Amino acid sequence: MSEAPPLAGLRVVELSSFVAAPLGGMTLAQLGADVIRVDPVGGGPDIDRWPLAPSGRSLYWAGLNKGKRSVTVDLRSPEGRDLVAGLVKECGVVLTNAPPRDGLTYEALREARPDLIHVQLQGRRDGGNAVDYTVNAAMGFPSVTGPSDQATPVNHALPVWDVACGLYLAIGLLAAERHRLRTGEGQRIRVALQDVALATAGNLGYLAEAQFGEARPRLGNSVFGDFGRDFATADGRVMVVTLTPRHWRDLVEATGLGEVTAALERALDADFRRAGDRYAYREALGGVLAPWFASRTCEQVEDGLTGASVLWSRYRGFAEIARDLRAEPLMARLDQPGVGPHLAPGSPLRLGETSPDPCPAPTLGGHTDEVLRDVLSLPPDQIKELRAQGRIGSL
Template identity: 80%
Template sequence: MTGTPPLDGMRVVELSSFVATPLGGMTLAQLGADVIRVDQIGGGPDIDRWPLAPSGRSLYWAGLNKGKRSVTVDLRSREGRELVAGLVAESGVVLTNAPPRQGLTCEELKAVRPDLVHVRLQGTRDGGNAVDYTVNAAMGFPLVTGPPGQETPVNHALPAWDVACGLYMAVGLLAAERHRLRTGEGQCLRVALYDVALATAGNLGHLAEAQLTRARPRLGNHLFGDFGRDFATADGRVMVAVLTARHWRDLVEATGVGEVAAALERAFGADFREAGDRYAYRDALGGVLGPWFSSRTCDQVGETLAKTSVLWSRYRDFAEVAAALHDEPLMGRLDQPGIGVHLAPGSPLRLGDASMPPVPAPTLGEHTDEVLRDVLSLSADRIAALRDAGTIR
């Protein structure tokens, strides 16, 4: 990225683990903030979380901490917590999902930094424990995921609530920072994983639908409320989605099923320009379109549909995606210490023509001395004494 990044000059102390909070911190770091991740000596509970590189290092940890600085402190000791409180006093911004520790609560930290912006992730609004997997189970989505007739729940492989929560945390932090710039007032902001999932289910209409009509049934790979589904091809499988009358017209013309589709309209008294009718008769329409897809390869399907407005994609596994990363402008060559050279994503945010390439994650505790020296102005002798006492490493 050329020029000054938008969050240049902002320093954030992050006390975190797992997905949501590290993702929120990394999002800020990719925009130019100096994000200092503080961990217990030896690392937090996510330090060796799978997937692992051949070296045994966590690809998960490295992937969610790109561009940050790392400090390790004995958070169980009073002196260690005082060091962290000092970092907070100098930075004025905290992002955390760590268990509350004496001396590091928002209220205690505001005593030394009254304009503190403190963003805390909770499991539930009342402070109870929850993780993506339990929140998802409580929210209904596993019971509408999977094929019709499936009796047991089907969990989604993507930790969607963690991802959404991490981005909410970043947005909330920036909103609180803007409020501080305008008024001089700090904020103790809390985000609950359960609330983010509940809000999303409500915003997408799932909860109102269940209250006013009925709970949504399982649909397999069908698109609810319009025509969308997967089709087998001669060499794979594709997903096709129709969301507008134009999409439908183009799909009918491209596949040559116009006469049959018109006959179905007359037989059913339907109008397939309407989303509701396309959805109601999705099985019949799928039966009509299926032979066109099954008689063609994915490349042939793509060559035809690329000339239309129809939304489609071939199904790929992660290995296929990884094999094509050299063609992705988001990806950059990253030499991650302890893991090696691989292609990794930069920020998906694009500021004009500027790109934000990936920056390696720190090794655990890599910047402890540097941060204590530059941020807290500790002398070399003082840092050495802290190390000898086991307070830092």
């Protein structure tokens, strides 16, 4: 008999769209929570967000809602909102980034369920709107991203603040649930995208550095504060990073350039065991090392660095990664309704020896009858009438 997942018994109502809140809910679902995503009839604004499967279904939506149950309700009607409020009352936990609606505000929901855990994603702390892309622009990161001679800001492709915020939402919800188990008290938790980005910039030293008058330079693909950069090979490109004296020693030994770099140390009165010196003279060191990489294929680079502690990787594109997914233990075959079979990731959290396969995302509204029957104890005739009135989605 398999052991129950760690969040078995936790039931969460999720009113969400896009990345952060759905990711927070999926993180909980992958740990065993019963996450009930509630959408408007016909789907929320992210139901057809790109990328799309050949069928036209959103791979984005399917990827961020694995393992949940889906309910569709007419949120514009009082009857529909009453259904959702009833779900929240029964479940006691809500995760949302949806705009407040009559009957679904924190205050209204808490009145019906005093020990409510209400976790809300915001754009800004003051309630203003923001998304990952605007927050990133406001936090200074595009000004240090891109080639060193780039004059204009460069955005990155990864919505990192959404991802970080989604994980903060899950952690905050679990902290509140632990608090309720100890005290019986509910909690209201709000997490703002801009606060997550600001906290990260501060925690990593970017803001303190600026306060002390240092302007972080644009470095292209180089690593700030140590020796790390990309090198062209005979058939591609690799990224190489040294973060410790051992990394550096192993790099110069593997490349056979120990004597050359030692001579460079003497000429510059430097000590390349120190990260600061490796960073200060990164251009000279890169010039010394570049011919070694350029004269070898990526496979030969791998052979030359095997057994060394050097941190390195070949640059790959998504298409190449997709061809090699069968070798990744995180990935498993998933037959997603409306999308078809493909390899998809499970949770990256490994609990002991357990690594469960990914569960499909629900079809939109596919659990509406089931949830209304099992959670709200509504009889079939009432569910049928709600559907006839358009208060819940059609089958």
